Amino acid sequence: MNKKLLIIGHVWPEPRSSAAGSRMMQLINAFQKEEYEIIFASACAKSDNAFDLSEIGIVQANIEMNHSSFDHFVKSFNPDVVLFDRFMTEEQFGWRVAEQCPDALRILDTEDLHCLRKGRQQAFKDGKTFNSSYLFNDFSKREMASIYRCDLSLIISEVEMDILKKEFKMPPDLLLYLPFQLDLISNQEISRLPNVEDRQHFVTIGNFLHEPNYNSILYLKETIWPLIREKLPHAQLHIYGAYASQKVNQLHHEKSGFLIKGFATDVNEVMAKSKVCLAPLRFGAGLKGKLVDAMKNGTPCVMTSIAAEGMFGDLEPNGFVVDAPDLIAENAVLLYENNSIWREKQHHGFKVLNQRFNKLNFHDGFFNDIHHTIRHLKAHRQTNFTGQMLQHHLLQSTKYMSKWIEEKHKEN
Structure with missing residues (x-):
C-alpha cells in the first residue's frame, strides 16, 4: 500500500515566480520518488502563475479555513505524513490534523525563518544594527511554537540551523537541514x-x-x-x-x-x-x-x-x-x-x-529520518514536552477561536 502525504499550502506552488515555489516542487518530486500518494490542499485562490499539479499526478484540493469540513477531509484521506508549507499554515490547520490524525507525522517546511527576515527588515527600517532584540520578535514566538508542535522541521540554510540551536536553544532532533535539491549540472x-x-x-x-x-x-x-x-x-x-x-x-x-x-x-x-x-x-x-x-x-x-x-x-x-x-x-x-x-x-x-545542492546527497538521509521518526513517533513526541504543552494550549485557544469564527459565518 502506498504511503500517503498531505501537503497543506499557504499558497499554490509557483515555481516560475518564487524560490518558495521551486522549493515546494523539489519536495513534491522527492516524495513522488518514494511512491507517496500525494494531495496538495490550499485555502488560497489560484493565480495564473500556479503550477498545475494534476499534470504530474498530484490531486489538488480546495479547503476552507475555520471550517469543520477540513476535519472530514483529512480524516478520510488519513495521511501518513502532513507537510505544512509555512508556520502560518500549521497554526491554522495543525490542531485539526492532530485531532483527526494523531498518528500522522507532522512536518513543517519553514521556507526561511520568517522571524529572521522580519527582524532584519525592522532593523533596516530603524537604521540600526540587527541583534537579538530584533530576532526575538512576535514572529519568532509564533514560529518557534510551530516548530515545537511539529515532529520535524525542514531548515533550508545552515546559518538558520545555527540560529535555531544557539539563539533559540531548539532541540536538534526536531530540525532537519534540507537545502535546495537540484540535479547535477553536466x-x-x-x-x-x-x-x-x-x-x-x-x-x-x-x-x-x-x-x-x-x-x-x-x-x-x-x-x-x-x-x-x-x-x-x-x-x-x-x-x-x-x-x-x-x-x-x-x-x-x-x-x-x-x-x-x-x-x-x-x-x-x-x-x-x-x-x-x-x-x-x-x-x-x-x-x-x-x-x-x-x-x-x-x-x-x-x-x-x-x-x-x-x-x-x-x-x-x-x-x-x-x-x-x-x-x-x-x-x-x-x-x-x-x-x-x-x-x-x-x-x-x-x-x-x-x-x-546535489539532490542525491540529501534524498536518502531525508527519508531515513522521516521513516525512523514515524517508527518511533511516540518516543519522539515524549521527549518533546514543550511541544506537548504548546499543542495542549493550541487545542484550547486556536481551536475554539476557529469554532467561534465558523459559527459567526453560519449566522451571516
Missing part, C-alpha cells in the same frame, strides 16, 4: 551555455511582492546603477519578476538603461543571455533562488552578504560578495569587463551547485 550542459562574448547586459530577478526584492530594486535604481553607468554608459539592467505593480513599473527608465521587464516566462533563457547578475539585498533570510538560477546558467553575480548567506559554505562564490554600494558597482564593472575573472567565477558557481 559538462555537456555547461558546454551548451552561451560564452561570455555572446552575453550582454546586467540582470536581476525576483518576485516583486517579496519586500527584500523590491527594496533591492530601489537600492539599484537610486544608488548602485548610477555608479555602474558612469563606467559603462551603454550598459542596461534588465529587471524581471512576477507581480510588478505600478510602483515597480514607474521605476522603468529607458534613457538610463534601467528596464523593468516584468514576468520571465523562461528564467533560464533570460539568465543565460545575461552577463552579470546583481543581487544587492539589504535584508532577508533563507537561500536565494536568483543565485541558483544564475549559477545554473553560468551567470556570475555581485551580491551582498545577506544574499550570499548559506549559499557557498567553504567554497568560493560565483562572483563577489560585498556590501558597500561603491564596491558593488566596482566589482560589477570588473566582472562585466574582465572575461578571465568572469570565467573563473562562473566555474565556481557550477562547483557550488554540484557539491552543495
